[in-house]
Amino acid sequence: MRVSYNWLREFVDLGGISPYELADRLTMLGLAAEGIEEPGKGIEKVYTGKILQIEAHPNADKLVICRVVTVGGEEVQIVTGATNVTEGDVVPVAVVGAKLAGGLAIKKAKLRGIESRGMLCSGQELGLDPSTMPADQAHGIMILAADTPLGVDVKPLIGLDDVVLELELTPNRGDCLSILGVAREVAAILGKPLQMPPTEPLETVPGGEEPVRVDIEEPELCRRYVARLLINVQAGPSPAWMQHRLRAVGVRPISNVVDVTNYVMMELGQPLHAFDYHKLQDGHIIVRRAVEDEIIISLDNVARKLNPEMLVITDPSGPVAVAGVMGGLDSEVTEITGAVLLESAYFNPVSIRRTARDLALHSESSSRFEHGIDITGCQRAADRAARLLAEMGAAQVVDLVVDNYAAPVVEKTILLRPDRVRHVLDVDLTPAEITGLLASLHFEVQEDANGLMVTVPGHRPDIAIEEDLIEEVARLHGYGRIPDTLPTGVMTSGSLPGTHLLARQVRSFLSRGGFYEVVTYSFHSPRVFDRLGVPDDNPLRQTVNLQNPLSEEQSVMRTQLYPGLLDVLQRNSNRRNRDAAIFEMGRVFFPTTGKSLPKEVTVLAAAVTGRTPGGWNSRSVDMDFYFLKGALGVLLADAGVENVTYKPEANVPGFHPGRVATIYSGEQKLGIIGELHPDAQDAYDLKQRVTVFELNFDLLAVAAGRPMVYQPLPKFPGVERDLALLARIDVPASSLLEVIYHEGGSILRDVRLFDVYQGEQVAEGYRSIAFSLQFQSDDRTLTDEEVSGKVALITVALEKELGATLRD
Amino acid sequence: MEEKLKNLLLDASQALSSATDLDQLNDIRVRYLGKKGILTGVLRGMGALSAEERPRIGQLANEVREKLEDVLNSRTYKIKNRVKEARLEQEKIDVTLPGTAFMTGSRHPLAVIQEEMEDIFLWMGYAIEVGPEIELDYYNFEALNFPAEHPARDMQDSFFTAPGVLLRTHTSPVQVRTMERTNPALPVRIIAPGRVYRRDDDATHSPMFNQVEGLVIDKRVTFGDLKGTLRVFAEKMFGPETRTRFRPSFFPFTEPSAEMDISCTTCGGKGCRVCSHTGWLEILGCGMIHPRVLEAGGYNPEEVTGFAFGMGVERIAMLKYSLDDMRLLFDNDLRFLAQF
The missing domain is CATH 3.50.40.10 (Phenylalanyl-trna Synthetase, Chain B, domain 3)
Known part of the structure; x- marks a missing residue:
């Protein structure tokens, strides 16, 4: 709502209050002044003048020479290109030394050899908006009424002495979409009477x-x-x-x-x-x-x-x-x-x-x-x-x-309890003070045994209950005068839900470990499933859809998080940010039957591509499946998730069939890790291989939370033995480990795989895998014979069960 | 004999002082002081001496040995020192070369800010609550006292997934969900952070953004408590010099309602471009919980009062980091993220 200061002044005596002070006070009253316009600001020395004579310009067809009488009865010669003026017109004349809208200063000038001492002004040059000018005056020199006095400041004559306050009103204050409404508020805070404009017809x-x-x-x-x-x-x-x-x-x-x-x-x-x-x-x-x-x-x-x-x-x-x-x-x-x-x-x-x-x-x-x-x-x-x-x-x-007007409205009367005012606002106002404040806004107040009976005037349809009146009281009293306090009463200890705490932990772990956290939209295009090659009957395609999306690109609530990460990698790749490790935690959504709301699951996903940063003294490494698996392993260990296993999968839509595994904690499936299928990589226009993991964080949180219990440090020295094996390449490392652990028994404490080799000196179809075995006992120093015995058992079992032999 | 010893001392001392490395020193030691060395050779001739001379010469020989060992030790020390210094000199590196490459990552600026906000309220004894992002019209609007015909309930402003089901447009639905669970227990002090959605997309609006909601209910919660609590928040979030002001405003679910401004984080309140020369920045909406909302949550508004507030995480992140385009937050350019 634009409010003219001059117009407002007709309704209420503004005394010495400047438009700026008024704007502040209205803002603090809930009528936020978002701007103040002073259309005449900076415009100086523009006077009314009358064109006495118009002559052709000797050197220019499109210019004319005007003789104009203006301030002090002085006659000046002004060259103009205007076409809408005729002799006898009264117009705004910017004399030498004048300033116009936009800071233009008028100086003595020669136009095509003819001296010009001033300028005839259009509305725009005086800062008026053509869209609010009468159509015939929106362009060309402004023509004033013929009876306009000459030689006077033009600003008050064309409304440029006004100031406009731009108020941003809240939707409940329709009454302030008028000068009267605003004036009512101003009168209330200034304690001045409201002067209503005359309405009785003259005759x-x-x-x-x-x-x-x-x-x-x-x-x-x-x-x-x-x-x-x-x-x-x-x-x-x-x-x-x-x-x-x-x-x-x-x-x-x-x-x-x-x-x-x-x-x-x-x-x-x-x-x-x-x-x-x-x-x-x-x-x-x-x-x-x-x-x-x-x-x-x-x-x-x-x-x-x-x-x-x-x-x-x-x-x-x-x-x-x-x-x-x-x-x-x-x-x-x-x-x-x-x-x-x-x-x-x-x-x-x-x-x-x-x-x-x-x-x-x-x-x-x-x-x-x-x-x-x-x-x-x-x-x-x-x-x-x-x-x-x-x-x-x-x-x-x-x-x-x-x-x-068949059914006139019945005036609303609301009970306002002064105790309630004090209780809610924590200010000590007497019933008389409350009455005074409300009366200033034309509420009628009657005190009775219960409290104050307040009658709501017709212009305030927004006032319906006691709290609405309390707000009026608070507003008029001033929010700023209510003391700042803190809630008293029973103490509460702050609490963070367990999953929230774990979420902070894993997000902190990943970001410190080299991953950038991203935030992507929760909705995406239905075409995502085509890009990933998800079959038509796959449950991932059962989505919650927006009925009124902004675009098809944002029309489907996500069922997986990693496609959003692929978009991020793609965008970054276009900007030559080719090496990236990113993650996001957020919700995915699944339709339900028989329930009013879809199912929401919190998911953690990460994606890596390219290489780690190398340097002059260190080699960069591929951020591939094993890189991401390494990070995931530490993440899960850090979260206290135990018995983590990776089961190879052959047929996961979107993933490379030979490079994808499901992640388990015990029997519980937590998620998936794998390299993007080359077709999906192409569909996303990604130049490099991408590996992602996606975990159901709600399930992870259940699997996590192992209580931290200290393990005593070993008292007796351990014995380390290396085992270099030759095994067929289709024997998974996890099977070798299983046999080793099984045969190693309780004294085998740790097995570390430290080398894998395939190529020269190793037969076709085989690979060499080397383990370092750590034996230890809590109650004695192990003997060489004891350890060698175990290693022999392990060796025999490996050969028998998996065909793996010791490498010479 | 005596002469021989003196010459030996002289020769050996000379040899030691001209030696330049530890090998030479060792050779000299073996030559003069070794089992088959010259001193031993000289002493072997002691048998020919008279009984009176023997102790004197023996003592002299011991003195010679001690002197030589002293010289040897000090010489050894000097040479070792010189060798060490030479090694240190040789091992000098260019300390201005870059350090070994290290993987770096970062939290998203919205996450950083949201955690900061959460922590401030955790310190003040608030619990964190969450609610669904796809929400019933009942919790998102009706229970919050939005009239049936409120413009926000139009398809124009909210994303619907089914009749009466929509992506929540604010975190306020968590208010009634929490109250339904907690009533009639008191006090309730919670915040609820999370994603919210509105049908808007331009430089200053994103169809998805984040809010933090707050809710406090007790026997005697006042508007002053609301002001004080949020002032503490503002001072913790933006610095102790931050000033706050509360302006009347309007929300269907609070009455009285207010908006909180903070003194401009750029100019401190003097007026600048960021605060449109007002000295103030609008930060959040708040108010005393509307009686109808308390009733919807199962509390009796005659017996309890409460306040609620809600603020945009993006807005605060943009102010804290002087961001001028909200879209940067969802663009996820690594060069942008690396700055946090």
Whole structure:
């Protein structure tokens, strides 16, 4: 809402309060001032002047030489390229030394050899927005009224002495979508009276010749309809002062009748509509729902198709306006309109909102109805408009008012307990102080045995319960004056759910271990599954879908996290960030049957590609399957997950069939680790191999949390033996380890695989695998014989069970 | 004999002082002091001496040995020292060469900020709660006192997955879910961080973002408690010099409602471009819990009061790190992430 300081001043004495101070005080009152515009700021030495003579320029076709009389009666010569001026016009003249909008300074100049001492100004050069100027004045030099005094400062004459406050209103304060509403608040905090503008028509003429009738068929959607007739309408421009005000609040002046309806809407918050009375059949207004597919040509000359959800204003022949949203072209007020029927109504906010939304027609009028206007003010607004038109000699007011208001609203009365005010706000206000604060906003307060009975004025439909009144009290008292305290009472110890703590731990582990944490959207494209080669019947494709996505790319709730990581790798690869280790923790979503909400699972996923950073003294290594498996192993150990095994998988959509494994803790499947299938890599346009893991974090959290118990340090020396084996390459290392551990028994404490070799000196189809075995006992020093015996057992078993032999 | 010993001392001392390395020293020691060395040879001639001379010459020989050993030791020490110094000199490295490459990673800035926010409230005795990201209209709107016709309930503003089911548009649904679980227990002090979704996408809006919700309910919670709590938060989050101010505002689920501003983190309140020359930055929305919301959660608004607040993690991250484009947070460029 744009608020003109000068306009506001008519309602309340602003005393010495500057626009800036006013903006601050309104902000602290809940009417946030988002900006202050001073359109005249920086404009200096621009005076009214009259063009005495216009001569052709000897050296330029497109320039003319004007003799202008301006400040101090001085005559100056000004060269201009303007084409819309004629001798005798009164115009704004920027004399030498003047400053214009944007900081332009006017100096003495020679244009094509002819001296020019000043400039004739357009509205734009004076900082006016062409979109809020009358169409015929939006371009070219501004032509002022012929009776404008000469040689005076032009700023007050064109409204440039005003200041505009831009207020960002909360949706409950529809009452402040008007100068009156804001003035009411200002008067309350300044303790000044509110001066209402006069509304009584100066004089009226008797009606009777022109019938006016209003029928409301939908009283739920139109609770009140006031119609007022004006005759002998003289169309023309509205007076300059009104145009300036409208411009200040962002409304383009059009003609006196239209301008007055807009002016009153801005002033009182009541949208008005003016019909050309003679275009209404029998002066008969019927307010009804539209018929399915009924058409109206709206003011902007667009055919609008209506439906029964929409309220229309009609005459017996058909619709003449979409109620509260936009008028119809046929009944529009024009230059030849002789009589005007003014509409000042109350329409249902929800109905207006839906209609405006469905027609994509949001207007100053519809937004006021949507917020709920003061139903008690309908006639006042119609009277005010009638009076203004009569005052400017644009029409005569017929003494008849049609006010169709079958069920007047009952005033709301709410009990406000001063104890409750003190309890909620922690401020010590007496009932008299509370009464005083509320009365300043025109609430009527009666004290009785229970407390204060507060009657809510019509302009505050937002006030419904005691707490609403407490907020009014707090607002007027000042939020800043309420002391800052901390809650007292029973102490609570802060707590972090276990999974949350573990989440912090693993995220911290990964980020310290070289992984970058990323955050990707929870929704993606349904095509992700095609890119990964997920078969049509795979459960991963059972997704929760958005009914109204912003785009297809963001239309499916993710069932896996790693595809988002692939997008991140792809984007980074395009920017030459080719080596990457990233992770994300977030939720995935699965449809459910028989439940109202989908299932949400927290997932941890990581992806690596490229190589680790190498240096002048260290080699970089591939961030491949084993690299990621190494990181995952430490992560799981760190989280206290035990009995972790990796089971090879052949057929996981999206993954390389020979390089993927499911991850188990005991019998519980936790997730998957694997290299991306080359086809998926291509589909994501990734230049390098990518390995990912994805873990069900909720299950991991269950598997984690092994209580930390100290293991005593060994008292007796251990014995280390190396075992270099030859085994067929299809014998998994895990099988070799299983046999070694099984045969090694309780004195075999640890086995470390330290070498794998395939190639020269090793037979085709075989590989060499070397283990380091650590034997130890808690109660004695092991003998060589004992250890050798175990190693022999292990060797025999390896050969027998897996065909693995000792390498010479 | 005496002469021989004196010459021996002289010769050996000379040899020792001209020796340049430990091998030479050792050779000299063997030559003069060894079992078959010259001193031993000289002493072997002691048998020819008279009984009176023998002790004197014996003592002299011992003195010669001791002197030579002293010289030898000091010489050995000097040479060892010189060798060590030469080695140290030779081992000099270019300390300005870069260190061995180390893998670096980082937490996402939103995660860093969110944890910081969580920790402040954990210190103040709050518990962390979570709720579903796909939520029922009931918890997201109805129980929070949004009227049936509220614009946020339109398809334009929220993502729906089914009739009455949507991606939560704020973390506030956790309020009623928590109350349903805790009632009638008091006090309730929780925060609820998490992802939220709105149908918006431009330089200042992301369709997905993060919020932290707060909820406090007790017998006698006041608006002053709300102000004090959030002031503590602001001072911890943005520094002890941070000032706060509370402006009246409007939310369906709080009454009275407020917005909290903090003194501008860039100019300290003097006015600059970041704060649009107001000196203040809007940080969060808050208020006393609306009686209808308390009722929806199973608490009697005549017996308890409470406050609630909600703030955007992105907003705070952008202020703390002077970010000017929210999209950077979801772009995940490694060069950006590496800065945190």
